[in-house]
Amino acid sequence: MPFNVLTAEMSHETNSFSLQETDEKAFRNRYVLMGAEAIAERGQANTELAGFLDADQAHNWDITHVLSAAAGPSGKVRGATFNWLCNPIISVITQHPFDGILLGLHGAMDLDFCEDGEGELLWRIRSEVGEEMPIAITLDPHANVSKKMCDLANIIVSFKTYPHIDMRDTGRHAGDILHRTMAGEIQPRTIFVSRPMLEEVNGGRTDIGPMIERIAKARAYEEKADVFAVSINAGFASADVARVGPTVLVTGQGDFTAHIAFAETIADDIWNRRFEVLNDYLSVLETAVIAATYDHSKGPLVIADYADNPGAGGYGDSTELLRALLKAGVTNACFGPMVDGKVAQELHAAVVGQRVHIALGGKTDPCFGGGPLAVEGELVSLSDGRFTGDGPMINGLSGCFGPTAVLRVGGIEILVVTIARQILDLQQFKAFGIDPQNKHVVALKSMQHFRAAFEPIAGQVIVCDSGALCTPRYNRLPYRNVPRPIFPLDPSES
Numbered sequence: 001m002p003f004n005v006l007t008a009e010m011s012h013e014t015n016s017f018s019l020q021e022t023d024e025k026a027f028r029n030r031y032v033l034m035g036a037e038a039i040a041e042r043g044q045a046n047t048e049l050a051g052f053l054d055a056d057q058a059h060n061w062d063i064t065h066v067l068s069a070a071a072g073p074s075g076k077v078r079g080a081t082f083n084w085l086c087n088p089i090i091s092v093i094t095q096h097p098f099d100g101i102l103l104g105l106h107g108a109m110d111l112d113f114c115e116d117g118e119g120e121l122l123w124r125i126r127s128e129v130g131e132e133m134p135i136a137i138t139l140d141p142h143a144n145v146s147k148k149m150c151d152l153a154n155i156i157v158s159f160k161t162y163p164h165i166d167m168r169d170t171g172r173h174a175g176d177i178l179h180r181t182m183a184g185e186i187q188p189r190t191i192f193v194s195r196p197m198l199e200e201v202n203g204g205r206t207d208i209g210p211m212i213e214r215i216a217k218a219r220a221y222e223e224k225a226d227v228f229a230v231s232i233n234a235g236f237a238s239a240d241v242a243r244v245g246p247t248v249l250v251t252g253q254g255d256f257t258a259h260i261a262f263a264e265t266i267a268d269d270i271w272n273r274r275f276e277v278l279n280d281y282l283s284v285l286e287t288a289v290i291a292a293t294y295d296h297s298k299g300p301l302v303i304a305d306y307a308d309n310p311g312a313g314g315y316g317d318s319t320e321l322l323r324a325l326l327k328a329g330v331t332n333a334c335f336g337p338m339v340d341g342k343v344a345q346e347l348h349a350a351v352v353g354q355r356v357h358i359a360l361g362g363k364t365d366p367c368f369g370g371g372p373l374a375v376e377g378e379l380v381s382l383s384d385g386r387f388t389g390d391g392p393m394i395n396g397l398s399g400c401f402g403p404t405a406v407l408r409v410g411g412i413e414i415l416v417v418t419i420a421r422q423i424l425d426l427q428q429f430k431a432f433g434i435d436p437q438n439k440h441v442v443a444l445k446s447m448q449h450f451r452a453a454f455e456p457i458a459g460q461v462i463v464c465d466s467g468a469l470c471t472p473r474y475n476r477l478p479y480r481n482v483p484r485p486i487f488p489l490d491p492s493e494s
């Protein structure tokens with residue numbers, strides 16, 4: 001008899017400081033796909049679900065996929081929205097007997113009634129299925145892992161890359177451990193250790209820096225007979241919650257004293273190297289000076305507007321960097337996205353080629369990243385905002401910015417969009433007629449994910465702190481709920 005496995009994906013990274021509440025519409029703006037529809041959209045791409053299906057194929061399971069749902073990072077998820085997403089999962093669990101449960105989660109979801117969204121979901125499931133049912137989950141390494149999550153899920157496996165490019169492998173890995181558990185071959189549980197920090201100091205980046213060696217050690221420890229997964233989570237600093245911060249997890253059995261000792265060595269390294277910041281965070285003025293004098297012969301200058309990254313809950317409407325680039329007279333440049341649904345709507349009422357005067361961006365919270373920018377420009381193109389990725393992170397997956405326009409102001413083509421999304425794929429410009437490869441300067445809103453697709457075409461990459469909501473200057477944010485003392489907020493920890 002094949003094993004019956006329930007699968008689902010539910011993902012939200014909650015920025016506690018965002019003024020934007022996360023409701024049903026926010027999920028629908030990203031994706032809410034039920035059963036077969038989710039498999040059709042995500043089942044062959046680089047997703048956790050595709051990895052679950054790989055395990056299904058390899059082990060001949062009988063799979064019931066309930067739903068895949070995600071919203072862009074934003075404020076707390078409303079209780080009613082959370083219930084709306086959980087209820088189909090709980091309903092299927094109560095109607096069918098399953099041998100195991102396999103979930104693709106983020107790990108930093110904060111609800112308006114409970115700060116541990118994943119813990120709450122797992123508790124609701126565990127309450128239905130009892131103690132014996134094996135539950136496996138995958139996490140994004142920007143998870144803020146709680147003890148509750150580790151107590152309720154037997155198996156936890158996080159991605160081992162940032163930029164994240166191993167979602168499918170991670171799904172398969174979790175599925176394979178679940179299979180051995182359902183077969184009675186192993187009895188895993190998951191332990192974790194943490195450090196009093198908002199995040200691993202480089203957000204867990206794995207292209208350069210100390211995380212490369214830590215991941216290698218994790219993989220080596222996974223070779224031991226009683227160890228099934230080692231997960232190193234950088235944590236998510238924009239979460240004002242008790243469980244904030246980096247964690248090291250071991251999913252295994254047998255000698256847990258040894259497993260904990262191993263996890264502590266990795267956590268010690270995260271703590272000891274907390275001052276080794278890899279990025280040089282430039283001011284907007286420093287950035288503009290470099291952009292204005294840049295020699296593009298080796299390829300475009302790629303500027304990451306780190307602080308206004310919609311992928312971490314930034315509003316995407318910060319104007320400070322754009323203001324500085326325009327003032328510096330930068331030419332043959334593109335900038336995106338500028339999230340301003342009102343302006344996008346106004347531009348959709350205009351005619352391509354028309355000159356317009358508008359107040360662009362800066363409307364959500366001018367304290368973080370500047371107020372509206374008065375510009376005069378030419379409307380270059382209009383679009384419904386749809387694109388299909390072709391880079392390492394989202395190849396074959398489609399996404400949507402909502403009503404979108406390209407506006408040329410001075411020497412800069414600005415991608416004005418309605419729905420906030422991080423730039424992590426060349427198609428997020430190309431689909432709208434902007435080819436980043438042909439630009440001298442490419443300014444985009446992202447912290448680290450952009451590197452997967454944009455580093456190969458870049459002559460140089462620089463990182464700018466525009467002072468928007470995801471600024472790495474954490475003392476600008478009103479933390480109230482994180483445990484104190486904590487690095488880097490408290491000098492005693494520095």
Ligand SMILES: [Zn+2]
Pocket residue numbers: 140141142164
């Ligand atoms: Zn992440």
